[in-house]
Amino acid sequence: MILPDYYEFCCRVKIVAGHDALEKIPDLLADMGAKKPLIITDKGVAAAGLITIVSQALQGRVAASLIADNVPPDSDLKVVNQLAQLYQNNACDSIIAVGGGSVMDTAKGVNIVVSENATDLMAFSGAGALKRHLKPLVAVPTTAGTGSEVTLVAVIKDHDKHLKMIFTSYFLLPSVSVLDSRMTMTMPPFITAMTGMDALSHAMEGYYCIQKNPLSDTHSLAAVKMICKYLPIVAKNPSDKDGRLAMSVAACLAGISFSNSMVGMVHNLGHATGAVCGVPHGICMAILLPYGLEYNMHKCEEAIAELLLPMAGEEIYLKTPKDQRAQKVVSLIRQMNEDLNSITGGRHARFFSEVKDRDGKQMVPRDVLPQIAKAALMDGATIYNPEDSDYEDNLMVLEAAWEGKPFDRNKMKKG
Amino acid sequence: MNLAAGFAFTCPFKTNSGNRALEHLPVELSDLNAFKPLIITSLDLVGKKAIRTLTNAFGDSGMTLGVFDDVTNTADLNIVEQIKDIFTKGQYDSIIALGGDVVVDVAKVVNLAVSLKVTDARQLSGETAIRNPLGSFVVVPTAAVTGMETSKYAFLNRKPFISIQLMPNLVILDTRLTRAKDGKIMAEAGLAAFCRALEAYIAPDKNPFMDAYAFAALRFIRENLITAVKNSSDKKAALAVANAAAMSGCAVSNTGRGVLNRLGQVFQDMVHVHPGVIMGMCLTPVLDDYMKKDSRLISVLLYPLTTDDEYAATPEAKRADGAQNALRKFLDELYGALGSKMPRNLKDAGIPPYLMDDIFEVISREPDGDYLCTVIERAGKSPLKA
Amino acid sequence: MQEIHAGGKPLKKAYVAIFLWFTGRAIQAAAKFDKEVKKEFDALPDDFTFALGCLPNGPWMIVGKENGQVKYFGSDLKCRRIHLRLVIKSVDAAFLILSFQESTVMATARNRLMVDGEVPYALAVIRALDIVEVYLLPKIIASLAVKRYPSGWSFGRKLGGRIGVYTRTLLGF
Numbered sequence: 023m024i025l026p027d028y029y030e031f032c033c034r035v036k037i038v039a040g041h042d043a044l045e046k047i048p049d050l051l052a053d054m055g056a057k058k059p060l061i062i063t064d065k066g067v068a069a070a071g072l073i074t075i076v077s078q079a080l081q082g083r084v085a086a087s088l089i090a091d092n093v094p095p096d097s098d099l100k101v102v103n104q105l106a107q108l109y110q111n112n113a114c115d116s117i118i119a120v121g122g123g124s125v126m127d128t129a130k131g132v133n134i135v136v137s138e139n140a141t142d143l144m145a146f147s148g149a150g151a152l153k154r155h156l157k158p159l160v161a162v163p164t165t166a167g168t169g170s171e172v173t174l175v176a177v178i179k180d181h182d183k184h185l186k187m188i189f190t191s192y193f194l195l196p197s198v199s200v201l202d203s204r205m206t207m208t209m210p211p212f213i214t215a216m217t218g219m220d221a222l223s224h225a226m227e228g229y230y231c232i233q234k235n236p237l238s239d240t241h242s243l244a245a246v247k248m249i250c251k252y253l254p255i256v257a258k259n260p261s262d263k264d265g266r267l268a269m270s271v272a273a274c275l276a277g278i279s280f281s282n283s284m285v286g287m288v289h290n291l292g293h294a295t296g297a298v299c300g301v302p303h304g305i306c307m308a309i310l311l312p313y314g315l316e317y318n319m320h321k322c323e324e325a326i327a328e329l330l331l332p333m334a335g336e337e338i339y340l341k342t343p344k345d346q347r348a349q350k351v352v353s354l355i356r357q358m359n360e361d362l363n364s365i366t367g368g369r370h371a372r373f374f375s376e377v378k379d380r381d382g383k384q385m386v387p388r389d390v391l392p393q394i395a396k397a398a399l400m401d402g403a404t405i406y407n408p409e410d411s412d413y414e415d416n417l418m419v420l421e422a423a424w425e426g427k428p429f430d431r432n433k434m435k436k437g
Numbered sequence: 438m439n440l441a442a443g444f445a446f447t448c449p450f451k452t453n454s455g456n457r458a459l460e461h462l463p464v465e466l467s468d469l470n471a472f473k474p475l476i477i478t479s480l481d482l483v484g485k486k487a488i489r490t491l492t493n494a495f496g497d498s499g500m501t502l503g504v505f506d507d508v509t510n511t512a513d514l515n516i517v518e519q520i521k522d523i524f525t526k527g528q529y530d531s532i533i534a535l536g537g538d539v540v541v542d543v544a545k546v547v548n549l550a551v552s553l554k555v556t557d558a559r560q561l562s563g564e565t566a567i568r569n570p571l572g573s574f575v576v577v578p579t580a581a582v583t584g585m586e587t588s589k590y591a592f593l594n595r596k597p598f599i600s601i602q603l604m605p606n607l608v609i610l611d612t613r614l615t616r617a618k619d620g621k622i623m624a625e626a627g628l629a630a631f632c633r634a635l636e637a638y639i640a641p642d643k644n645p646f647m648d649a650y651a652f653a654a655l656r657f658i659r660e661n662l663i664t665a666v667k668n669s670s671d672k673k674a675a676l677a678v679a680n681a682a683a684m685s686g687c688a689v690s691n692t693g694r695g696v697l698n699r700l701g702q703v704f705q706d707m708v709h710v711h712p713g714v715i716m717g718m719c720l721t722p723v724l725d726d727y728m729k730k731d732s733r734l735i736s737v738l739l740y741p742l743t744t745d746d747e748y749a750a751t752p753e754a755k756r757a758d759g760a761q762n763a764l765r766k767f768l769d770e771l772y773g774a775l776g777s778k779m780p781r782n783l784k785d786a787g788i789p790p791y792l793m794d795d796i797f798e799v800i801s802r803e804p805d806g807d808y809l810c811t812v813i814e815r816a817g818k819s820p821l822k823a
Numbered sequence: 824m825q826e827i828h829a830g831g832k833p834l835k836k837a838y839v840a841i842f843l844w845f846t847g848r849a850i851q852a853a854a855k856f857d858k859e860v861k862k863e864f865d866a867l868p869d870d871f872t873f874a875l876g877c878l879p880n881g882p883w884m885i886v887g888k889e890n891g892q893v894k895y896f897g898s899d900l901k902c903r904r905i906h907l908r909l910v911i912k913s914v915d916a917a918f919l920i921l922s923f924q925e926s927t928v929m930a931t932a933r934n935r936l937m938v939d940g941e942v943p944y945a946l947a948v949i950r951a952l953d954i955v956e957v958y959l960l961p962k963i964i965a966s967l968a969v970k971r972y973p974s975g976w977s978f979g980r981k982l983g984g985r986i987g988v989y990t991r992t993l994l995g996f
Contacts, residue, residue, distance in 0.1 A: 025454075026932075026933065153468070232929070267440050331745050405931055435974060463829075493830070497880055
């Protein structure tokens with residue numbers, strides 16, 4: 023186990039998991055002195071029938087009627103303010119967030135506004151701006167996943183001013199995260215695959231980036247093992263309850279890990295690709311993950327090699343000579359992408375040139391790569407990446423990820 | 438691990454570990470909305486140097502700190518009442534416990550007293566209802582810990598206080614405080630952490646979140662305890678042991694109290710023997726029993742107790758034996774390094790027979806008291822070599 | 824029972840203050856002739872100002888833009904509107920960084936350093952700081968301070984730049 027000269031680790035979120043974990047929400051709220059929650063979600067989640075399940079699980083013990091399902095795909099300041107007003111008008115005392123990353127971020131933003139009686143959310147975006155516990159927030163993730171049910175970050179966009187506000191505080195951590203297998207059962211294979219690879223990228227980047235620490239490491243190892251085992255299973259068989267629960271737990275573990283050890287190039291380039299081309303985050307992660315490992319291989323080969331045992335099991339681990347283990351991890355990730363590509367009938371893209379939108383149009387034209395490479399320079403994930411990366415490095419990696427060819431490490435400048 | 442049965446997990450404390458960790462205290466306290474901490478400690482048990490290291494860490498912050506350093510091994514609710522008055526009169530807003538064991542237990546109960554604003558702390562008991570989060574509370578362990586410092590438990594005068602709310606907001610493991618000149622102190626702390634983490638790791642109700650803490654603790658102890666015991670100037674090894682102790686506190690707070698945990702507590706309460714000493718003695722008989730019941734319960738232990746390569750090379754059917762062998766080897770080396778300083782059985786621990794009678798009486802009151810007595814008998818008879 | 828008022832750490836604080844003074848003026852200097860440093864600052868808003876310093880009570884270094892030029896504005900946080908603060912959590916942590924026991928990169932990894940403000944601004948400033956450190960420090964130390972020591976610099980750039988930075992820093996122009 024590595025022990026850095028100095029590290030910090032924090033995950034104060036209570037985790038409740040199971041096939042009927044939702045039924046515990048009334049007690050969880052009561053423990054926090056709450057009984058009138060505002061349920062925040064989005065139309066997709068509601069249409070999948072998940073809010074009905076949640077309401078039924080609340081069993082009339084807790085008011086389940088105040089439901090706001092207008093959260094857009096990108097968390098929006100106007101919606102935050104509107105929901106905060108709704109909360110206050112109805113004298114709510116807690117929030118239940120049911121959904122993916124955007125719903126979680128919106129709920130966290132609403133929580134700031136209602137807890138601090140804020141008129142200007144921006145005022146709370148500085149470090150140390152939040153000084154005390156916010157209102158009870160129960161996070162119920164419906165993907166497996168972004169891990170945002172256990173992160174201390176919320177990103178809220180002000181579309182009018184074209185600003186992206188980032189809030190970071192331990193007080194933003196939800197009070198409880200409820201992982202219930204029913205919440206992810208309706209995810210079709212394509213979404214299952216990309217959210218699962220998102221979770222894997224969290225677990226792996228958390229393991230090799232420079233803020234890694236003993237606890238984030240153990241969370242990562244557990245997450246990698248579970249994701250590699252269960253993701254293909256639930257992608258093929260969406261109604262596998264145990265598999266779904268395992269993936270939710272794994273995504274949560276991965277969320278805890280990266281929240282405490284940060285992420286690197288995969289997220290750096292992935293955020294930029296998402297911002298410039300609108301490619302879903304999970305797809306970016308799946309495609310870029312092997313490249314992030316390759317790029318940083320010379321600096322963290324040993325750490326990457328340690329991922330082989332949880333990823334592939336004892337037999338493959340023993341068969342692989344020590345000096346090839348890290349490379350084997352990279353090939354296995356590529357293999358996972360191939361397998362998921364088959365399982366999803368080609369919808370899970372293996373490289374950027376393959377990513378298509380609903381109308382079959384290519385989402386990442388080659389001539390846009392320079393723009394993505396430039397945008398990546400403005401993303402903070404580069405700080406925690408083991409190796410430095412400038413515009414040329416970014417472009418090199420993006421070109422390789424576009425073509426689907428392994429990255430040529432001989433071409434890179436090594437620090 | 439059976440996830441389908443459902444589980445819950447919580448770890449309310451943040452961990453800051455390493456070089457000059459204490460110096461972040463002003464910022465950390467400010468994040469907890471605390472600006473005037475009361476340090477609760479024991480001059481006898483932690484020493485002047487440790488107290489000075491802590492107070493100096495606030496240098497340049499302009500903060501005012503209170504220091505109460507009169508906690509002793511025989512602390513009870515009277516001293517809690519005394520400190521509660523000091524806290525209230527001095528208008529402190531947070532508590533820092535510097536030390537381990539009884540110091541932290543006292544601090545936890547003081548935090549309870551001041552947060553509930555009780556008129557008389559002597560009325561507090563394990564039955565006192567604790568619904569809401571308590572005031573800001575930081576634990577700064579020194580080397581002599583029991584592994585319960587970060588846990589939801591506090592024991593004062595044999596009275597247990599149990600609540601997640603008793604757990605600290607923050608634990609700070611600073612290399613200047615986690616070393617000990619005497620290898621025995623390291624060994625006691627390390628064994629206690631090890632056994633607590635081990636019981637959590639093989640608990641039937643274990644879950645992956647708890648495992649993450651327990652696994653880290655087990656690996657840290659396996660890889661570092663013997664070095665820390667043999668070489669008191671090895672800062673990193675000592676810090677690893679301290680990390681393990683803090684992590685084991687989280688693990689035990691998320692599962693029931695195992696056999697070793699309870700036995701260690703009884704001996705600590707009644708004869709003031711460090712729980713690590715007793716737990717170390719009882720570990721082998723308890724694991725033998727697990728083996729007889731179902732060896733698969735132990736086979737999971739091989740993973741943290743050995744290297745990845747050795748684990749992978751051991752077929753599943755042989756893992757339980759492998760775990761026992763690894764453990765035996767580890768304990769032999771540890772006790773070998775300590776020689777006669779660390780008793781290997783109850784006879785060597787020198788506990789007078791009349792006290793042993795009292796201990797047996799207390800133990801037999803447990804629901805599995807008969808079984809626990811057999812463990813003690815076996816720990817009493819033989820040394821630990823295979 | 825005693826009440827203690829936290830004392831000071833005068834020596835460490837003085838060391839940090841001197842280093843920050845030096846670095847602030849070095850950034851001012853480097854921005855005048857190093858293309859890359861100039862490019863980073865040109866991309867920032869006209870009155871952009873950042874502060875680098877320690878909690879809880881400083882010292883601080885304030886650097887910003889005025890009339891297209893990059894200037895060192897001293898150590899008073901109140902002198903201008905600050906867009907970005909790079910905050911080191913204690914004087915001790917600052918001492919570890921500025922005596923090169925911990926690189927800037929490792930310090931960030933170890934939560935010693937917090938970014939308070941827009942991340943793209945912080946990245947630009949960190950890139951500029953990295954370049955300035957390469958000028959100020961011999962390679963053996965600068966390699967500890969930066970993540971990847973630049974390999975493409977000509978000898979002339981390094982030597983000329985180093986002389987330029989030191990001269991301007993000490994003379995303040």
